[in-house]
Amino acid sequence: MVTQIVFPLKPPYLFTVLVRLQREFKKIRGDIMLASLQGKEVTIHFIDGTNVCDGVLDQIDDKFVKYLTQYQTLFIPITSIRTVSIDIKERQRLRVGFAP
Numbered sequence: 755m756v757t758q759i760v761f762p763l764k765p766p767y768l769f770t771v772l773v774r775l776q777r778e779f780k781k782i783r784g785d786i787m788l789a790s791l792q793g794k795e796v797t798i799h800f801i802d803g804t805n806v807c808d809g810v811l812d813q814i815d816d817k818f819v820k821y822l823t824q825y826q827t828l829f830i831p832i833t834s835i836r837t838v839s840i841d842i843k844e845r846q847r848l849r850v851g852f853a854p
Contacts, residue, residue, distance in 0.1 A: 788814050791838060799837045
């Protein structure tokens with residue numbers, strides 16, 4: 755006996771629904787990952803190539819991130835963030851000079 759699966763949606767519409775579900779899943783996964791960094795000192799890299807560092811993620815919303823530095827409070831739209839990095843170890847600086 756052969757069973758046939760019938761989709762009530764036409765193929766182009768089904769593809770659109772799948773793409774939307776994939777985007778929502780990425781958004782939810784990104785929100786969970788960002789929420790795990792709340793309260794930690796991070797560096798935020800923006801889409802235009804600039805960054806802010808030495809600050810703490812204070813609050814995370816579905817549209818904005820509240821980022822506190824020593825001198826200012828930034829409300830950053832999530833759509834402008836490219837990456838968020840956390841420094842886990844101090845870099846060793848290269849020694850400059852001449853030794854015998």
